[in-house]
Amino acid sequence: MAATIAHAPGPPRGRRVSRWVYVFVLPTLVLFGMYTIWPSVSSIFYSMLEWRGLGVDRTFTGLANYERAFSDPLFWGSVRVTVLVIVVTVPIRLAAALLLAIMLNNPRLPLARLLRTAFFIPVVATTAIVGIVMGFVLDPSSGPVNAALELVGMPAVDFLGSSDTALSSVMVVHVWKWLGITMIYWLAALQTVPVDLYEAAAIDGAGAWRRFTHITMPLLVPFVVIIGMLTVVETMQIFDLVLTMTGGGPFFSTLVTEVYIYQQAFAASNPNLGYAAALGVLFGVFTVLVVGVMLLLVRLVRGKGADA
Amino acid sequence: MHTPSRRMVLGGSAAAVLAALAACSRSSTSGSSGSTPPPASGGALQWWDHFEPLEGALQGIFDTWSSGADGEVERTVYNxxxxxxxxxxxxxxxxxxxxxxxxxxxxxxxLVARGLISPVTLGADAQASTSASLFEGVHTFDGDVYSVPIFSHQQHSTLAWFDVEQLERAGGDPEAATQTWDEFRRILREIGAGGQTAGWAWNIAFDGRLQEQLVDLAQGAGQALALNTAGVNPADITDPSTGEYVFHGEGFLQALEFLQSLVTDGAMLPASTSLDAREARARWAAGEAAVFFDGPWNSGVLAGQFADFLPRVGVTNMPTPDGAGYSARGPSSGQFWQSSTSGHGEGVSALFSLLATPEFAQALAGNMDQPPADLSVVAGADVDPTYSRAIEIFSDWCRLAPSPLVRNPGVGAVIAEMEEIRPNLGEIVQGCVGGDIDDPQTALKTFSDALAAERDRAIDVVVAAGTEVSLDDWVFTDYELGTDYSADRY
Amino acid sequence: MRAPVSRRTLRWLQTIVLSAVALAWIYPLLWILSASVKDATGIFGSGLSLWPESWQWENYSRAWDEAGFARYMVNSVLVTVGTVVIVVVRCAAAGYVIARYRFVGRRLIVGVLAATMFIPTGLFVVPVVELSDVLGLLNSHLGLILALAGGGHVAAVLLYAGFYAKVPKELEEAAVVDGAGFLRTFLRIMLPLSGPITATVVVLTFLATWNNFFLPLVFTFSTPQNRTLAVGMLAFQGTNSTDWSGLAAAASLSLLPILALFLVLQRYFVEGIAGAVKS
Incomplete structure (x- = not known):
């Protein structure tokens, strides 16, 4: 994404304007420094402390927390679960939401407004209660999903209570809950596609698919990267839903990293903020690395495409 | 065409900025004291706890205090x-x-060692009434009183609550003090076989409660345990004869097998695998299952939320192998502590003294939550029959366990130093029931060993810091499950 | 131009399929609404059924009185509106210059913004509280709004930047020819153009702020009268029980403003640059 924006052509301007430029970024920089950079730096500092629960005793222990983290199977298990959730749900959300957005972007589609609202609704539904509803929907003995399975002669599935299926079930509910957000990202992005282009193409006799691949897609490419990244970040922070639906269980099968960090920091029988901070820093570094490599690959592929 | 409306939007948001900023600056200056923390004395006394059901009882002592002294209490209840x-x-x-x-x-x-809490001065009446229930290392430190217990140690979380009609239909005796494991299994199977309702609803998604239930059942199966306090935390629970962690012992293994057998019998409400205690209780109360394990507070919650169901409910003690079995917990800790930064020392002392009055115990009983420190007041309180029955069971079958912490407060420093071992006891139960752990015995042995190793490490750290503590502090060779390990036996 | 009738039929077909899916999508919300007028037995006894056997309207009065919703609602609106306004203004401004101007440090800013997106923020509340304490911002709405509007929101900056990068240069040049300066160009041309992005940012920021729990909690520790709805809902979840029907009523009340906002703003979601260029 850094790449896509970096190449935006800026109109050459004189000195008078450049002062305004700094005035415009200043508020963001100041707030960013206070509420993102400072906490990040603090987290790195915390991660080198032995800091238990109520914070009077803080002793500097260097890299001890990191040593422990590297050999903590639950942490790496949680990273594995989180990565799995990202790898599975992000592409599904991006594709399904794009399809939805394209259909709902058509002003001539009957009931479009109503439908847009309907698909946005799960986003605002209170997570604590969503957990209860989904418990009924996915109930192993009386839920409608299992009733449907029974109709086609399949055995009942304990969707949330078995460590084999709990993660898949959480992922499905996660996609359901947050699809509306990705949809409105896409709707916003679609507004940069000039309508006249469509009209011209339609007159030329281009079908829906050709219009999509030849007009919409190329114009959306920069947004694919931005929205993809936003969706990855949101998915990394999957937290409330897991906490209310499974609490990370059964037997760690849905323990995502944010939940594990939270447990270490605040919910353990003996909370350990220093260790939790170390886990947070490690996880952050890990993700930045993964995303960095992905962006590099995207750039390479696109660079090649441009050469050819 | 859209321009005018856009301008309106912009204008509107500019106005909103001004309004919001104006409002902010107002509230920041008019707030109690703006940015600085509230002055140490003066202002309402801030009281935070997580005992939502105690609203009435606490309000009672707050009112008593406010009417006599010049002050008020601002209580915040947390989840x-x-x-x-x-x-x-x-x-x-x-x-x-x-x-x-x-x-x-x-x-x-x-908390005491870190200077986070400070002692209180109890009134003469309160001193007299609490003298037998205050333990050095739990409530008093260096002789100073820090808190008074309001709940009894005579309780557990594994009472069997049931729908009387269902139980009778399956041939169970609702008046029985308890059932044997075999009888309990038979009843659940029979109810489940009827097909109308499941035999039993369980809270498998709540590992903290699973842990308590396993410890209760293991004691019921005859495993004697030393517990630092009335709370159930694996690091605090040891074998009194050796001082070792004993989660792989016979009592725990049998209890776990018993719980597993209830599941494999097919008597459990299938959804139990993903329910916590609140949800499991609600599904049980809605008629989906006949039996539910819970603590005495179940009466209070049912009275509040499922009042129609309460009259049809009965309660017996947890099932035990032979239909008779004691359980024990360590001394009940104080629930409320005075922060050392408090500027309301006198007020807090007065309030804590009120916590020790019979009036408060009476009001506490009326809430039907955890039992009051003095169980006998329940008899005179206006409570549901199921609650009186639960308290009767507790006074017959619940005893005071020996506490290494009371013997040597240095034990507390060791526990504070210990890291949590995971999977924890509740998660192991969850794993065994769900099929993620094939060999419970090995899993429990690994857990005990890990705790022992962590305790050894913690002892080294604590001893190096100058505290005198050794493994001997955990050994109580003269203790027998079923007796009270009262203050005079230390 | 094939037969227009078939295209219209096709659209109706789309609508029918989408409506079927949408019903499944909104079902849980309907369930919450129905739970808000049931009693606890009704919620857990009737499973998935939506129709309450008895209507318990007092759940709402309980939510309103016990949880002190009237006061919390005012606080929530104040805090959320303040946060949304700051976020929109600062993110649009930053996105604009990042997308359209080259200046010293620009690449660094973009890089750092992008990288910090991936830092888990679960623990940020601890240092943010310490900082606010030092700056004397604790226990005020202003401090809370700054903390809510200051942390994160990289997404908003990126969305604005992505959008402004796509705006045709002609628009700006025309403005310059008309004699508009930097500020005027931004306020009169650019900001209004970005309606779809602003709508998105407003809705998402509103949502996140409205539901935020720990920051509002910490900033109101000693000023309970400043608490927000999300914090006020604490009252429904106790040690051993949860007042599900009260919680459902409170949740229904608290999601009305967000839904209303979405309905009002949604025309911006389908209103592009193209139309603006023409007018």
């Missing part, structure tokens, strides 16, 4: 999940309340 974090954040920003319930995960002796 237990959030209380610990709230306290950590409050401490980090010098906003500790005057009184709080300790959900920090830190044992009380460590």
């Amino acid at each position: 237990p999940n959030e209380m610990g974090q709230a306290l950590q954040l409050a401490l980090g920003s010098d906003q500790m309340p005057d009184v709080f319930s300790n959900l920090t995960g830190i044992p009380t002796p460590a």
Whole structure:
């Protein structure tokens, strides 16, 4: 994404304007420094402390927390679960939401407004209660999903209570809950596609698919990267839903990293903020690395495409 | 065409900025004292706890105090999940309340050692009435009183609550003090076989409660245990004869097998695998299952939310192998502590003295939550029959366990130093029931060993820091399950 | 131009399929609404059924009185509106210059913004509280709004930047020819153009702020009268029980403003640059 924006052509301007430029970024920089950079730096500092629960005793222990983290199977298990959730749900959300957005972007589609609202609704539904509803929907003995399975002669599935299926079930509910957000990202992005282009193409006799691949897609490419990244970040922070639906269980099968960090920091029988901070820093570094490599690959592929 | 409306939107948002900023600056200056923490004395006494059902009882003593003294109490009730974090954040920003319930995960002796809580001065009446129930290392430190227990140690979380009609239809005796494991299994199977309702609803998604239930059942199966306090935390629970962690012992293995057999019998409500205690209770109360394990507070919750169902409910003690079995917990800790930053010392002392009055115990009983420190007041209180029955069971079958912490408060420093071992006891139960753990015995042995190793490490750290503590502090060779290990036996 | 009738039929077909899916999508919300007028037995006894056997309107009065919703609602609106306004203004401004101007440090800013997106923020509340304490911002709405509007929101900056990068240069040049300066160009041309992005940012920021729990909690420790709805809902979840019907009523009340906002703003979601260029 850094790449896509970096190449935006800026109109050459004189000195008078450049002062305004700094005035415009200043508020963001100041707030960013206070509420993102400072906490990040603090987290790195915390991660080198032995800091238990109520914070009077803080002793500097260097890299001890990191040593422990590297050999903590639950942490790496949680990273594995989180990565799995990202790898599975992000592409599904991006594709399904794009399809939805394209259909709902058509002003001539009957009931479009109503439908847009309907698909946005799960986003605002209170997570604590969503957990209860989904418990009924996915109930192993009386839920409608299992009733449907029974109709086609399949055995009942304990969707949330078995460590084999709990993660898949959480992922499905996660996609359901947050699809509306990705949809409105896409709707916003679609507004940069000039309508006249469509009209011209339609007159030329281009079908829906050709219009999509030849007009919409190329114009959306920069947004694919931005929205993809936003969706990855949101998915990394999957937290409330897991906490209310499974609490990370059964037997760690849905323990995502944010939940594990939270447990270490605040919910353990003996909370350990220093260790939790170390886990947070490690996880952050890990993700930045993964995303960095992905962006590099995207750039390479696109660079090649441009050469050819 | 859209331009005018856009301008309106812009204009509107500019106005909103001004309004919002104006409002902010107003509220920041008119707030109690703006940015600085509230002055140490003066202002309402801040009281934070996580005992939502105690509303009435606490309000009673707050009113009593307010009417006599010039002050008022501002109480905030937290969800237990959030209380610990709230306290950590409050401490980090010098906003500790005057009184709080300790959900920090830190044992009380460590709170004292870190200077986070301060002693109170009880009135003469309160001193007299609590003299037998205060333990050094739990409530008093160096002779100073820090808190008074309001709940009894005579309780557990594994009472069998049932739908009387269902139980009778399956041939069970609702008046029985308890059932044997075999009889209990038979009843559940029979109810489940009827097909109308499941035999039993369980809270498998709540590992903290699973842990308590396993410890209760293991004691019922004859495993004697030493417990530091009335709370159930694996690091606090040891074998009194050797001082070792004993989660792989016969009692625990049998209890786990018993629980597993209830599941494999097919008597369990299938949804139990993903229910916590609140949801499991609600599904049980809605008629989906006949039996539910819970503590005495179940009466209170049912009275509040499922009043129609309560008259059809009965309760017996937890099932045990032979239909008779004691359980025990360590001394009940104080629930409320005075923050050392409090400027309301006199007020807090007065309030804590009121906690020790029979009137408060009476009001507490009326809430039908955890049993009051003095069980006998329940008989005179206006409570549901199921609650009186639960308390009767407790006074017959629940005893006081020996506490290494009472013998040597240095034990508290060791516990505070220990890291949590995971999977924890509840998660192991969850794993065994769900098929993620094939060999319970090995899993429990690994757990005991890991705890023992962690305790050894913690002892080294604590001893190096100058505290005198050794493994001998955990050994109580003269204890027998079923007896009270009262203060005079230390 | 094939037969227009078939295209219209096709659209109706789309609508029918989408409506079927949408019903499944909104079902849980309907369930919450129905739970808000049931009693606890009704919620857990009737499973998935939506129709309450008895209507318990007092759940709402309980939510309103016990949880002190009237006061919390005012606080929530104040805090959320303040946060949304700051976020929109600062993110649009930053996105604009990042997308359309080259200046010293620009690449660094973009890089750092992008990288910090991936830092888990679960623990940020601890240092943010310490900082606010030092700056004397604790226990005020202003401090809370700054903390809510200051942390994160990289997404908003990126969305604005992505959008402004696509705006045709002609629009700006025309403005310059008309004699508009930097500020005027931004306020009169650019900001209004970005309606779809602003709508998105407003809705998402509103949502996140409205539901935020720990920051509002910490900033109101000693000023309970400043608490927000999300914090006020604490009252429904106790040690051993949860007042599900009260919680459902409170949740229904608290999501009305967000839904209303979405309905009002949604025309911006389908209103592009193209139309603006023409007018």
